[in-house]
Amino acid sequence: MKIALAQMKMSMDRAENLNRAVQKIQIAGMQGADLVLFPEVMLTPFFAQYPAAMLSGMGIAPEAFAITEEDDAMEALSAAAKEAAVYVSPNIYIKEEDGACYDRSYLLAPDGRICGHADMVHIFSAENFWEKDYYTPSKDGFKVFDTPFGRIGIVICFDRHIPEAIRSVALQGANIVLIPAANLTGEPLDVFEAEIRAAAYQNNVYIAMCNRVGEEDALSFAGQSVIVGPDGTIMAKASGEEELLCAELDISEAFRSRAIRPYIGFVSPNAEVYHMAGESESLVAPSMDRLFHAMCEYDKGDAPRIQHFTKVWTYAKLIGHGEGLDVNTQNILEAAAILHDIGIHKAEKGFSSSAGSLQEKLGPGEALKVMTDLGFDRSIIARVCYLIGHHHTYTDISGIDYQILVEADFLVNILEDSLSSEEAENAYKTIFQTATGKKLFRDLYPEEGPYDPKKK
Incomplete structure (x- = not known):
């Protein structure tokens, strides 16, 4: 302005x-x-x-x-x-x-x-x-x-x-x-x-x-x-x-x-x-480091999973800061990024599948336990659980935290899942909305140089 x-x-x-x-x-x-x-x-x-x-x-x-x-x-x-x-x-x-x-x-x-x-x-x-x-x-x-x-x-x-x-x-x-x-x-x-x-x-x-x-x-x-x-x-x-x-x-x-x-x-x-006329905002950030280490303990021995949520968290954090999120929304976003795939082990163990729909069903309950043990505020827990329960749903995205979580996950999955250049471009056109997310996408996958999923 x-x-x-x-x-x-x-x-x-x-x-x-x-x-x-x-x-x-x-x-x-x-x-x-x-x-x-x-x-x-x-x-x-x-x-x-x-x-x-x-x-x-x-x-x-x-x-x-x-x-x-x-x-x-x-x-x-x-x-x-x-x-x-x-x-x-x-x-x-x-x-x-x-x-x-x-x-x-x-x-x-x-x-x-x-x-x-x-x-x-x-x-x-x-x-x-x-x-x-x-x-x-x-x-x-x-x-x-x-x-x-x-x-x-x-x-x-x-x-x-x-x-x-x-x-x-x-x-x-x-x-x-x-x-x-x-x-x-x-x-x-x-x-x-x-x-x-x-x-x-x-x-x-x-x-x-x-x-x-x-x-x-x-x-x-x-x-x-x-x-x-x-x-x-x-x-x-x-x-x-x-x-x-x-x-x-x-x-x-x-x-x-x-x-x-x-x-x-x-x-x-x-x-x-x-002498405040209104209410104070919740400004004390929960410890994301503690949450990160708790999630590392949860996924102990599974290096690919730990690397995945670490990358998603990093991108989510960068996009959130770039888009100027308020403190509370940034905390929710980062917590959801760290925990977003927490249901995957339970899905694999119980159903021999890592399908996104199963992760959405099984993840919120696991996240609730971890965040409650760490003393997170109930309002933050509720929103994080909602995001985990919807992070593979790409329609009717409600809220900037939801949008950024999906973008951060896609930035990582394009490479990890070896999506074709056409699939990557389609994701860019249909999923990405934030200016910071779009810039990160183009930094990773330039338009002038077609993305090659086989190039390491």
Whole structure:
């Protein structure tokens, strides 16, 4: 996906700020962006630089800068998102019916609807940032939102300085974290950048932080918006001027990094500690090494069988990572790949046959015993048993884990069963669906050089 950060200077004129924001959305859409992120309180000057008592003494109520969700400005932003066919995340000072005001970010869908909102959780207060005078803490905690590009978490400005904030949305499965910000030139921007890079690395997420820019009375906003990858590297960084900062994000990279470096899989996801609005994902990977060795013990002395499931597991693992599977689905896939032929010995012993239909009938019961002994979660066991019970059935394939298991098994069986080049090509055309699986097939069996089953 392509993300665009609309680093903007705000004026005292709300209508002008809104019109310029709409223009930014239009430009981002024309440049092929899928999502546009705005800075903190994008429709107004940074009013929190003044104590509320000071403004009240001038006859200005603290809520004077706020709008309601029904305001024409929200309608205009939604219409712009729809016209440009992009997701938009504006940050706005919002007033609710009960009079409470929030520092709120929305996620608007490409059809113009509101996917949801997230409010600032931890309210800061210090000179130039009298935010406790204006903002009410979030009632709901940190939230994530599902999109076709991945799960998006929103962490507003100061909240990012609390490590549990980004960890919270990561525990809820976020692949991308959006941060609307208002950082000043006099603040330690190098430390802020290091903070974001470390958080992205530790939580296996992309982080996009969009800052304000320009002079507002005594304040000078720094710009220097930044996009960081899940490995902690800076992918794009803005200047200190107005700018539309863009970057292409490979969401599967977030999944891959979490599989390789699952730090947060060992966190105890306490909802109170992490202020989570939703449930945490199951992120602790079962030990595939233990399962592999258990299966080796089960097939002890049968080198061809052990080599077969080792190869299927390797291909399944590679395809799963290439397709960006979430942690839970990847675990299911790998377990099924290791165990997929576990019914073969029972079939040969009881029926003198290794027919696929017999393996499908006899395998799940054997897999259940092995996985239960190793302490696998029941939900994982159930899906693995289903896959084992269907892995020779090539119609009505349901689920990416099922699809990849079949592809991985075929990659190995084409050579082991000495299929003809015509049979191999037919399998490619009728079975293979994933981009990674197709690439592996062509690496093994190039189209320009016909596959020879007799060539060793």
